[in-house]
Amino acid sequence: MTTPNPEEGQRAFELDRAHVFHSWSAQDKITPMPVAGGRNAVFWDYEGNEYLDFNSQMVNVNLGHQHPTLVKSIQDQAAKLSTIAPGFANDTRSEAARLITSVAPEGLNHVFFTNGGAEAVENAVKMARIHTGRDKVMAAYRSYHGATATAITLTGEPRRFNNRHTDSGVVHFMGPYTYQSPFWSESEEQECERALAHLEQLIILEGSHTIAAVIMEPVVGGMGVIVPPKGYLKGLKEICDRYGILFIADEVMVGFGRCGTWFTFDNFDVTPDIITFAKGSNSGYVPLGGVVMSDAIYETFAEKVFPGGLTYSGHPLACAPVVATFEVFEEEKILDRVNDLADRVIRPRLEAMREKHAIVGDVRGLGMFWAIELVKNKQTREPLVPYNAQGDDAKPMNEFAAACKKAGLWPFVGMNRTHVAPPLTIPEEDLIRGLDIIDEALEGLATYAE
Structure with missing residues (x-):
């Protein structure tokens, strides 16, 4: 990680807001975080805050940030x-x-x-x-x-x-x-x-x-x-x-x-x-x-x-x-490590979350690509938030995302799901730490279960 430089980060933010038009966004309702750098499964801002990239940006940084x-x-x-x-x-x-x-x-x-x-x-x-x-x-x-x-x-x-x-x-x-x-x-x-x-x-x-x-x-x-x-x-x-x-x-x-x-x-x-x-x-x-x-x-x-x-x-x-x-x-035997981590770490951990949390209805995936589907009720399978939820309807998922970011993980949140899609090169200890953060953030949504 580089030395924190809040002034440079503020300048990057101000220039962005003055001149950059962002995709899929209402321009006055977004606050893009200036990113200073990244390495493998982690990126950081100009304040020195680090985030585990559990989205691989847009599920594309398969070999991590700045692979030499x-x-x-x-x-x-x-x-x-x-x-x-x-x-x-x-x-x-x-x-x-x-x-x-x-x-x-x-x-x-x-x-x-x-x-x-x-x-x-x-x-x-x-x-x-x-x-x-x-x-x-x-x-x-x-x-x-x-x-x-x-x-x-x-x-x-x-x-x-x-x-x-x-x-x-x-x-x-x-x-x-x-x-x-x-x-x-x-x-x-x-x-x-x-x-x-x-x-x-x-x-x-x-x-x-x-x-x-x-x-x-x-x-x-x-x-x-x-x-x-x-x-x-x-x-x-x-x-x-x-x-x-x-x-x-x-x-x-x-x-x-x-x-x-x-x-x-x-x-x-x-x-x-x-x-x-x-x-x-x-x-x-x-x-x-x-x-x-x-x-x-x-x-x-x-x-x-x-x-x-x-x-x-x-x-x-x-x-x-x-x-x-x-x-x-x-x-680096990427395919072998992806399947090993999927079978030995991700699948059992997500299945444990399904048993532990009343709001986790389903977990599914392959390799380094998984979804945790959140529901109000496991019997009816009613989604935690409606299809294409907007505004207050999306509050539970917004709370989940905020809790993850506060703990140092950048999540992939879509409708009533969070996805697990880190770089294929993620160190095992970082993968476990990220799953721990998701587990704790899910605990904070317990009151939404019916």
Whole structure:
């Protein structure tokens, strides 16, 4: 940690308030905290206050803050070649693409690089529509796919409400959610069967010949770390294949080790036709996203021009930390440590919290990505706060977040859930300390239980 410098922090805050426009915010109702620095799973402000980053910023700093290997890769690339247009071949870009496809399923051998996840989704949908000659794309209500035109229309969660839906080809469906089942299921098996029946029925009613793709997060991210029931994703792909529909796996949030495998769909015995990625591919050190496509889709554009492109597609400074990420994963055995900590520390500790606290209804997750769902009553499963709670309705979750921050943890709070999503490199002692803080903060909400 650097020496506290409140004056510098105040200047950063004043300049922010004078000139910076923040996303997803009413500008006069926010107080952004100036951040002075970070290291691995911790960041700190100019006052000297440290916070455990249990959100990995936006679930993207998978290898932690200021990882020396990633930082050096950017420095070395800048000294060699800072930028080059996407129309040229570049060794760093090519190696990044090779490494990404090396952990993708067989038959997905090409990468189109973008500047982030939303652009990856936009281009994946464009590829699917041109490849199939169809227009409609189906997406789950509990989802987030980005804030650009098609991506926000595909998004199911409340951030889409006040956006103009410019893509008329989007159709939403109900995905599986065993704990709060929209299908009145009483078991995971029922949830899988009924959710797949609902999806297929909707495909038939919409006209299967009009549907280009189904896009889904293999584990739903911001809307609750919803792990699909066993067999669901495999069944979804079988339905897609039956009707000539492509399956787009949106791995933007959950890819690159977040759920204990390179890609999260690897946990579910399914092979998508298209993969979108971003965040964890280089831990957000330089903006990057991309699309991995099947060979069949690649062949569609062998003689036909792909109508899309980006000035910074495959930017060398962004691709360098992708290459370095693969080095770190191997040297530090990242996937092994993620699964070890999940099985040995996170799962048993969260399950103990479920037994201990009357307001903890469900805990679920994979790898280093978990949710604690808070309820008023464990029998009725009524959420602690309403869907898309605002103002006073959100008071319990605001109190929880404030208690966590006061104790030195920056939490991920969404609706009636808190998520556990620290960097994959978090030291075990910091992970335990963070879980202790969450446990204590939950104790402070005991009066809200019915």
